[in-house]
Amino acid sequence: MTQKWLGLRAGLVSLALFALIVGAWHLATAGTGTAVKMDPAYAKLMGATATQGKSAMPGPGEVGAKIWQHLKDPFYDKGTNDKGIGIQLAYSIARVGIGYLLAVAVAIPIGFLIGMSPLMSRALDPFIQVMKPISPLAWMPLALYTIKDSAISAVFVIFICSLWPMLINTAFGVASVRRDWLNVAKTLEMSPSRTAWRVILPAAAPTILTGMRISIGIAWLVIVAAEMLVGGTGIGYFVWNEWNNLSITNVITAILFIGVVGMLLDQLMAKLQRLVAYAD
């Protein structure tokens, strides 16, 4: 009962905050509203911000209308450089998906290796420590130059940025499996591979999933920036293209869409995390 009541109150506060933000936004962008006096022939050549004192920032109404317009027709295709927001998001999600899965395929086995072997852990540590803090976008010029393909370069950047959290978490999870459990496995004369699959993997799974959840968040952050650099397709390209047109309305719309998709990806990982959780 109290739980429900709390949820209701939290919802109300959220709504009030939302209304407050939108209201403040509306007031801030209302503009001066006074038309500037100018020659009509000249005024015809000028934009609304110059002629009607309209604010350069769009109001909530305009953004709402824009979002509706995008939602109504998310999959239009008017040529190479003008595609619907649904298609752009699909491109971005596909890039993130491929880069991320490749990173999973590499990070988890290596993480196991590091976690199970103190020797490898020490030997690989300096490499990981140096590579981890590099901004994934710093790889971009190098990737473009060596891979010679912008689509694969974007995937590579996603790969490299989602690799480290998973690698480190896997190694940590594997290394901190309880000694008792490993000892029991030894007593039962389980083979190393069987130990890895049946004991270590389930024990380390929650930690590994935490790493994967952090990674997908980072990958989604990075794809937008990477696509702004490389261009072509994707939600990052969409933002860049509208920035080119100084269409702040579209940029805000895209920001909201990016936020929603990021949240959905995170929720997905959270669900997976709950599946493998266990009580100690």
Next chain:
Amino acid sequence: MSLHNPFDPDCSLQGSGCTCGRHESQVEHEQTVLASAEARTERVVQSAVVRALFPQDRTRRTFLGAVGATTALAAISQFFPLGLATEVFAQAAAPEKKDLKVGFIPITCATPIIMAHPMGFYSKHGLNVEVVKTAGWAVIRDKTLNKEYDAAHMLSPMPLAITLGAGSNPIPYTMPAVENINGQAITLSVKHKDKRDPKSWRGFKFAVPFDYSMHNYLLRYYVAEHGIDPDTDIQIRAVPPPEMVANLRADNIDGFLAPDPVNQRAVYDGVGFIHVLSKEIWDRHPCCAFAASKEFVTQTPNTYAALLKAIIDATAFAAKPENRKQIAEAIAPANYLNQPVTVVEQVLTGTFADGLGNVRTVPDRIDFDPFPWESFAVWIMSQMKRWGQLKGDVDYAGVAKQVYLATDTAKLMKEVGMTPPENTSKTFKVMGKEFDPSKPEEYVKSFAIKRAA
């Protein structure tokens, strides 16, 4: 690119400029004379034949003057089947590769490359070209070097840099066509409405699109001529064009020398005014270029010829003032420039609001002319040297020839049936100061403000 009637004794087949004297420019001359593509092809073939018969232009004129054009045409047709040759030329060898990708930056300089897509110039020449909008100059360079793009829109100093290996491995590059001439401007923030004298610009912050760009060199030249040292008295930084207007609004910069539509967009949004057009600094200066790797040119010559023909066709169409409105409508949508139509229209038609309350009419605010003069390259290198971007001795003429390939271009232009100007170099004036391409070192030395020793 002469499409002059070879049977006109008053016409020169070799010189540049409108030689019949009845038109203001050569381009206009061609446009009026040759309305249809068929007529153009026919003319091209006739020209080739007549040129072959009369290598000396004077001989041809004397001959035509003596016998009359109709007689000459009949005589030549007798032993050379002009009709058949025209057909053969029109069907020119099929392109090796039909699906091409061409990269561009969304600015009006790229007009011929962009408009050739919606207006069907590529398909007319049997090509299926995808024009891809690209985020920046470095990316367009890398994607072209990667062969993701078959050809691309570049700043005219860039092929020089690529071939010299500045910022990338040296790769033989060709620049078969300049896209646009003029078409840039110095825009200042509206708060500087009273500071029209560059001497009052000390401490200003300016933006240019790229360090190796005409914009950088023109801005430096302009302020230096007014006694302002571009390195110490003002600040110049490279800012991507779309961010320029936003930065101007945010008061981070005082002005910029930028490609259109950025200047007009600043006016349109009421944050800036146009101080001078770049044509007032150097009339008919080059800006952007159509570039392709040497490999593309040599391995797929027919494709290359078809592509170049499409671009030159589009350039000729764009050079015609009455087509500009239609072009503006074709290239303004989100798929291409992604700008309000009125902004693009003001840039292309040259009837524009200057941000100070006046409507100005400058028909050649932007113009289109494809020939890559080697002297342009020499001037660019002289400025690179002047501002310390190039050190030591520079082989101006050698590098210009190697990169701008005006000789190669001339050959290609002949292959596609055009007559390039006889010389590959010409003198011109920048802010009233004569530039002689044969004496670049003296030119650099003649400036009071410079970084070069």
